[in-house]
Amino acid sequence: MLTNMKRLLIGRPLKSAQAGDQKLNKLKALAILSSDALSSVAYGTEQILIVLATVGVVAFWYSLPIAIGVLILLLALILSYRQIIFSYPHGGGAYVVSKENLGTNYGLIAGGSLLVDYILTVAVSVSAGTDAITSALPSLHAHNVAIAVVLVMIITILNLRGLTESATILAYPVYLFVLALIVMVIVGIYHIATGAVPATAHTPVGTSVTGLSLFILLRAFASGCSALTGVEAISNAIPNFKSPQARNAATTLIMMGSLLAILFTGVTFLAYWYGVGPKGDETVVSQIAAETFGRSYVYYFIQGTTALILVLAANTGYSAFPQLAYNLASDKFMPRMYTMRGDRLGYSNGIITLGVGSILLIIAFGGQTENLIPLYAVGVFIPFTLSQTGMIIKWVKEKPKGWIPKLTANLIGALITLTVLLIFLITKFSQVWAVFIFLPLIIIMFHRIHRHYRDVGDQLRLESEQPPIPIEGNVIIVPVAGMTRVVENSINYAKTLSDQVIAVYVAFDREDEKRFEEKWKQWQPDIRLVTLHSQYRSIIGPLTKFIDTASNKAKESNYWVTVLIPQFITKKNWHNILHNQSSLLIRAYLLYRRNVVVTTVPYRFKK
Incomplete structure (x- = not known):
C-alpha cells in the first residue's frame, strides 16, 4: 500500500542511465532557479519606501538613486558569479569558493548560512504567498498555517518527482509573472509618456528633504538589497544543467540578472512617478497595477501571478539546497545520505529535509515569518561577501590573463556586500542576533560530523597498525523463552555453526526454573542449558550480565561469542502488535556490546 502511494505521488523509479534526461535546459533552469530572485521584485521596492517613509513622502524620490545602487551591486554579483561558474563548474558556489580560497571554516560559514537561508526562503516565500491568497479570500485567513504547510508539501512532492517534471509544471507561473510585470511596466510608461499620469503625483528629483540622514539612506539601500536574494542559486546548481553545463549556467545567470534589473527598475520608477507609498493593507505592486489598469481583470x-511567484520562490531552495548538501556531504561535513539519489534521480534526502525544516519553521512562527526576512537577508549577504573575497584572493594568487578587471569587479562587489551586511547587523540587530548563535552551532556540528568520518576511516583502513586478532572458535548463546518450533529452528541452525551451543532461559520463580530444566533434558539432552533467575521480572538484565561474563572469558581464548536470537515473522504486519517484542529489545541492548556478534534466525508463520 505504501509503495503504491509512493508511486502515485512520486512516479516510477528512473534508471541511473536516465540521469541525463533529468538535466535542465536554459529556459526551465531560468524558471526553477530564478523564481526566488524574480519574486523579490514584488517587495524589493516596497522595502526601500518603508524606510524612506519614516522621513516623509517627500523623500520617495531617493528611491531612484538607491535603486541605481542596487543595480550596481546586482551587476557586480552577476559578474562575480559568472566567474565563479566558469572557475568552479562542478557547483557549490560560495561554499566551494570560500573553502578553497579562504579556508575550511569560511567555507563552512558560507555553506551553513546558505543551508539555513534556503529553509528560510521556503518558509518566508510560502507564508507570503499564503498571505496573498488569504487576503483575496479573507474567510481562509484563520487557516494560514495549514494552507502554507499543504503548499510546502505539494512543492516537495513535485520536486521529488524530478527536476524536469517540476520545472515543466512550475515554469508557467514564473513566466506568466514576468509577462504580467513587463506588460504593467510598458503600459505604465506609455501612460506617463502620453501625459495620463500627472507630474504633480510625485516629488521632483532633487527636492530638499529635512531630517534625512546618511544612516537612513544606508538602511533604505540595505532593505532594497533584499531584491537580490536568490542570485547565488544558479552557481550552486551547475550540475543540474544540460551540457555544456558551465556555459548554460552562465547564460541563464545573465538572463536572470537582466530580467531582475528590468523588472526592479520598472517597478521602482512607476512607484516614484505614481507617488505610490507603502500601505498596511495593500502592496506597492498592487497599487501600481490598480493605477495602471484599474480594478480590471x-x-x-x-x-494572481504575484501570489504564485511568491509561493514558487520556494522552489529555488529545492533546487539549490540538495546540491549544496551534496557538496558538504561529499566533503564529509554532512551525513552521507545527502549524496544518495532517490527513485527519480534527485537528491531526495535533501529535498525532504528542506521541506520538513520549512514546515517546522512555519508552524513555530504561526505562519507569520515577516520577522525572519532580515535574518534571511543576512544569510544571503554573508556568503555573498565571502565568495567575493574568495575570488579576490584567487585572482591575486593566480593572476590569469585579464585578471585586473575581474579583480576590480569582485573588489567592488565585496565592499558593497560587506557594507550591506554591516548595515543589516547594526540596524536590525534585534532581529538578526540569532545568526551569532546558530552559525557557530552549525560549524561545530559540521566539524563533529567530519571528525566522526575521519575516525571511522582510520579504523576501517586495511593498513591499520593493529593486526587482526585470530579467531580460535565460536560460542553460540541462544536465548530461549520456551520449547517451540521457533527455538528448535534456532538450535538446529546453531549446531551447524559450532559445537559449543548454550541455551539460556530466564525464569521468574524457582519452580518454573526446575520444571523447565527437567523438560529441556528430555527435549535437547545434548545442548547445555543455563537457567537464570530474575527477581525483578527482567529478561534483559540477567541475560546481558551472563553474556558479558561469557564474552570476557571467551576473549581470553580468542573465542567469539555469537548471540543467536530466535525470531518469528508473522504473516501480516499488524499481527506484530499482538506479540511482545523481547527479541528486538535484546538485540538493541546487545548491538553495542564489544566482542559479541548478534544474529537473528527467522521462523516465518504460514497463517
Whole structure:
C-alpha cells in the first residue's frame, strides 16, 4: 500500500542511465532557479519606501538613486558569479569558493548560512504567498498555517518527482509573472509618456528633504538589497544543467540578472512617478497595477501571478539546497545520505529535509515569518561577501590573463556586500542576533560530523597498525523463552555453526526454573542449558550480565561469542502488535556490546 502511494505521488523509479534526461535546459533552469530572485521584485521596492517613509513622502524620490545602487551591486554579483561558474563548474558556489580560497571554516560559514537561508526562503516565500491568497479570500485567513504547510508539501512532492517534471509544471507561473510585470511596466510608461499620469503625483528629483540622514539612506539601500536574494542559486546548481553545463549556467545567470534589473527598475520608477507609498493593507505592486489598469481583470491577473511567484520562490531552495548538501556531504561535513539519489534521480534526502525544516519553521512562527526576512537577508549577504573575497584572493594568487578587471569587479562587489551586511547587523540587530548563535552551532556540528568520518576511516583502513586478532572458535548463546518450533529452528541452525551451543532461559520463580530444566533434558539432552533467575521480572538484565561474563572469558581464548536470537515473522504486519517484542529489545541492548556478534534466525508463520 505504501509503495503504491509512493508511486502515485512520486512516479516510477528512473534508471541511473536516465540521469541525463533529468538535466535542465536554459529556459526551465531560468524558471526553477530564478523564481526566488524574480519574486523579490514584488517587495524589493516596497522595502526601500518603508524606510524612506519614516522621513516623509517627500523623500520617495531617493528611491531612484538607491535603486541605481542596487543595480550596481546586482551587476557586480552577476559578474562575480559568472566567474565563479566558469572557475568552479562542478557547483557549490560560495561554499566551494570560500573553502578553497579562504579556508575550511569560511567555507563552512558560507555553506551553513546558505543551508539555513534556503529553509528560510521556503518558509518566508510560502507564508507570503499564503498571505496573498488569504487576503483575496479573507474567510481562509484563520487557516494560514495549514494552507502554507499543504503548499510546502505539494512543492516537495513535485520536486521529488524530478527536476524536469517540476520545472515543466512550475515554469508557467514564473513566466506568466514576468509577462504580467513587463506588460504593467510598458503600459505604465506609455501612460506617463502620453501625459495620463500627472507630474504633480510625485516629488521632483532633487527636492530638499529635512531630517534625512546618511544612516537612513544606508538602511533604505540595505532593505532594497533584499531584491537580490536568490542570485547565488544558479552557481550552486551547475550540475543540474544540460551540457555544456558551465556555459548554460552562465547564460541563464545573465538572463536572470537582466530580467531582475528590468523588472526592479520598472517597478521602482512607476512607484516614484505614481507617488505610490507603502500601505498596511495593500502592496506597492498592487497599487501600481490598480493605477495602471484599474480594478480590471488585468489587475487581478497581476495579483494572481504575484501570489504564485511568491509561493514558487520556494522552489529555488529545492533546487539549490540538495546540491549544496551534496557538496558538504561529499566533503564529509554532512551525513552521507545527502549524496544518495532517490527513485527519480534527485537528491531526495535533501529535498525532504528542506521541506520538513520549512514546515517546522512555519508552524513555530504561526505562519507569520515577516520577522525572519532580515535574518534571511543576512544569510544571503554573508556568503555573498565571502565568495567575493574568495575570488579576490584567487585572482591575486593566480593572476590569469585579464585578471585586473575581474579583480576590480569582485573588489567592488565585496565592499558593497560587506557594507550591506554591516548595515543589516547594526540596524536590525534585534532581529538578526540569532545568526551569532546558530552559525557557530552549525560549524561545530559540521566539524563533529567530519571528525566522526575521519575516525571511522582510520579504523576501517586495511593498513591499520593493529593486526587482526585470530579467531580460535565460536560460542553460540541462544536465548530461549520456551520449547517451540521457533527455538528448535534456532538450535538446529546453531549446531551447524559450532559445537559449543548454550541455551539460556530466564525464569521468574524457582519452580518454573526446575520444571523447565527437567523438560529441556528430555527435549535437547545434548545442548547445555543455563537457567537464570530474575527477581525483578527482567529478561534483559540477567541475560546481558551472563553474556558479558561469557564474552570476557571467551576473549581470553580468542573465542567469539555469537548471540543467536530466535525470531518469528508473522504473516501480516499488524499481527506484530499482538506479540511482545523481547527479541528486538535484546538485540538493541546487545548491538553495542564489544566482542559479541548478534544474529537473528527467522521462523516465518504460514497463517
